[in-house]
Each structure stands twice: as structure tokens, then as C-alpha cells.
Amino acid sequence: MEAVRPGIAARLSDLFWRRPGALLLVLLIPPLLWLGVIYIGSLAALLVQSFFSIDEFSGLINYEFTLKTYAELLRPANFDIILRTTLMAAAVTLAAAVIAFPIAYYAARFAKGHMKALFYLGVMLPLWSSYLVKVYAWKLILAKEGILTWAVDGVGASAALNAILALPVIGGGSLSVSYIGTFLVFLYVWLPFMILPVQAALERVPANLLEASNDLGARPGQTLRHVILPLAMPGIIAGSIFTFSLTLGDYIIPQIVGSSRLFIGQAVYAHQGTAGNIPLAAAFAVVPIVIMGLYLWMAKRQGAFDAL
């Protein structure tokens, strides 16, 4: 048998050389089978369920095509959840862009050598550290007896903190049960996803463009506004795809830090779990897909995918 084996290998590689299509097929079939069957199959199963409805009396799923479940989404209680999640995602995205820009700009333009590596790893390590550990760290920070209250007391600003917490809607009993807390944790956890694409976009801004702007008499602020920001925009949009999508689908952060009012992810989780209303859970899950679809379509028109 030993002598035959190289023969087969040689013949096979001859075949692949003559017919590249065959090789392509051999390469593609396993991953496509896996993703197609497991992933797309499951997605389709989910999508189909959203067109079923639940019988209000028996609690059983009624396997007939209907749009009733989608209509349920428009009920005020459910629509509030969608609105709340979308607003939170927008706020987180905006704040992340503002905080990320200076980090990305400094790292792209001024950091050299060791400093560059420091900034790279400085973004990479928090990005990859455990999601739950990061959330846990904020539970420690925001706790009433925690470091933030201690620091605020230390600088004698507790009156200001209490005033903020007394605000309607965004306030609450303490930071860890308010929207501000939820917002801070979202911002922290998704910030690295904004920094990296913005930095990638800024790395590609040629230095002589900035010199030209300077030579033409622009003040630094004008250069920033009219040259750097427009060129960084695709990166910011690319980053916002991550921050927006991740906030839309998350159900753990608002469960651990925040008020008891639900976000889309929590609604999905609650309806598929204890409530057993899989059709409504599926319909809720379709909402982020649709919002992200619209968002991606707009982002593509802005040319954001070149910065990914």
C-alpha cells in the first residue's frame, strides 16, 4: 500500500491543478456545510417562528402564518422597549465616538515605537478581556459602598452626585440601578470596538495633506474640522456599527447594572424562557436584525466598509 499512496496524492493534485474549480469545491464544502446547516438553518428556524402566534388561552404555539406577533411589538409596552434600546445604543455610540477619537488620533499620528505598541496593546487587552469580568468590575465601581461613591465623597461632590441621581428618567436610587450606570458599562465595554476602526482610518490620512492645510493658512481647529474629521468619518461609522449592534443585542449588562425596565435582549430572553412565548421572542430578535440591516445599508453608502 505504501507505494500506492503517493500515486493517489499525485493524481489528486494533478486533478486539482487542471480543474481549480474542483479544488475550490473541496475547500468550500466543509465550512459552507457547517455555516449553512447550523447557522443559516437555525436563523431560518427562528425567522419562521416569528410568523407563528401563541394561543392566548392554551399558551400553545399556533402553527399558522400570521403577522399578529409582529403587531404585538407595536403595543406601547413592547414598543417602549424597542425605543429605549435604540436610544441607549445611539447614546453609547455617540459617547464612544467622542472618547475614542483622541485616543485613536494620538495613537495614529503621534505615537511612535514603544508608545505605539503601548497604545495598541492598551486597546487590545481591554477589548479581549473577559466581558463578564468587565461588567463585574463596574458592579464593584458603581456599588453604593464602592470606589466611585468613595471618590465623589473624597472630593466633596456628593451633593452633585445626589442631584444627578434625583433627575427623572436617567436617575435612580444609586448609580448601579440607574440608566447612567447602564450607559457607563455599555460605553466601557464597547469603547475598544470604536477606537480600532477610527485609528485604522486615521492611519491612512497622509501627513502631507495636513501640511497642505496648514500651509494654506488653516488653524489646527480648522484642519481638524475640514480635513481630519471627514477622512475619519468612515472609521467612525465602521466603529458605530459595532457599538450600535452590540448594544442592541445585549441582555446581560442591563440585567446586572440598571433599572428593572427591559431592553430588547432581555425581552427576547424573558419571552423564550419563563414565558415560553417563542414567537414573540423571535419577533423581538428580528428587530435588531432589521435595524442593523438599515444601518449597514446607510453605512455602505457612506463607504464605511473600506475602513473595517
Add this chain to the structure above:
Amino acid sequence: MHSDRAPIALQIAAFAGLAFLHLPLLLIFVYAFTTEDRSYQWPPPGLTLKWFAVTWNRPDVWAALGLSLKVAAISTVVAMVLGTLCAAAVSRAKFFGREAVSLLVILPIALPGIITGISLRSAFSLGEIPFSTLTIVLGHATFCIVVVYNNAVARFRRLSGSLIEASADLGANGFQTFRHVILPNISTALLAGGMLAFALSFDEVIVTTFTAGQQQTLPIWMLEELVRPRQRPVTNVVAMVVVLVTFLPILGAYYLTRGGTDTAGGGK
């Protein structure tokens, strides 16, 4: 050159941003040593090493860690095979549906994890598949493919076609070329992709809550502690260990792919 120094305001904003990213993680390290076991009191009333011993003797932590490592190892192997195959196909040829293939690979990570999770859950219940290690691996491998794929695709692009032709001219068949020319060239990228896939799987919680049933991976164990804190000191120690364990593969992947334009980990 003018203005090679950053404006002071920019420096402050940049370094403050980095501090914002790192201080919470440092806090985890301090809390692992606190003597306080009923609240999250700051500053810690005292420091102790005793919680490390307590954690060491906890069978539930070890069991969760064992399951997490097992799942991450299997998922990484599956993702490395499938991701490399896919990357090889996409980078070597232009074919009908090429864009669709890369979209398909990216989709599991582009869509919120809860959608992947609930999709798999409803598929399992439709197919009456009982929860097991396999069901967790099915989910994890699916979203790990993309990290291996990203790293491999970047490296395949740099791999010059003339190398492969030279190997063929010297009489090597396709398998020998793969073994002696292609594999050595892509090995560091694969290793880096594998490490990142491992880190991603080891840490995953959202999809896992839907595919694990009653089983506990380490993130699921942590999640339960987060929702209903019962043993804060043990959680503090576990959190610190998890930070350390995930840092190692990330640093490894960075040093393996450093210097290229395709440094690993850019797209989690």
C-alpha cells in the same frame, strides 16, 4: 517638521481614555485580596491571601473551568480547520458568490449574540437535540471561524503565488506544496487566529446561556454570581484569574503577527 508633538489637550484626552480602559481591570486585582466578604466596600478594610486557597478547594469552579477549557479546545480546532479552508478558497480565486461566502463567515459575529443563541436554541428544540458539550461547541465554533478566517485571509493575500508555482516546477505535488511551502508560511497566522478563537470561546457567555442547558462553563458560573452574589470573595479571585488567562493568548497572538499589516485581533 512642525507639530511633531501632540497638543497638550490631545495628550490628556488620549491618556485619560487609556486610563478609563484600564483602571476597572486593575480594580479587579485589588478586590481579589480584600478581607471584606459581604459587600463591595472600598477601600478594602484589609488584605489577605486566604480566598485563593478557598477558591482552589472549590470543585464547582474546577468543573466549570474544565468544561470551558474543553469547549474552547474543541471549538478552536473546528474553527481552525473550517476557517483555513474558507480563507484558502476566498483568497485564491474569484468565483460567483465569493462576497456571499465572506458575509456568511462574518454574520455570526456581526449579528448580536442573542440572535445566534436563540436561533440555535430553537433549532435544537425543533430537532429535539438534548443539551450537551456538543451543543455548546456547535455555537462556539460557528462564531470562532471568523477570527481564524480573518487572520488566515490576510496572510494568504501576502503569500506570493510564484512560491507555489516554484514548488510545483520543482516537482512537488499539491499536498507536498501544502505541507512544505504553504503551511510554514501561514502557520503563525493560524496559531494567532487559533489563540484568539480560544480566548473568544473561553469567554463567551451570551450564546452559551442558550446552548448549555444545565451545564456550567466558567462564564456561566460567573454570570450566576453576578446576578445573585453568594460568594463574592471566590468570584473576585475567579475574575482575576480569568483576566490573566485571557491576557496570555492575546499577547501571544500579538507577538506572532507583529510587524505585519495584519496584526491579529483587530476585529474581535
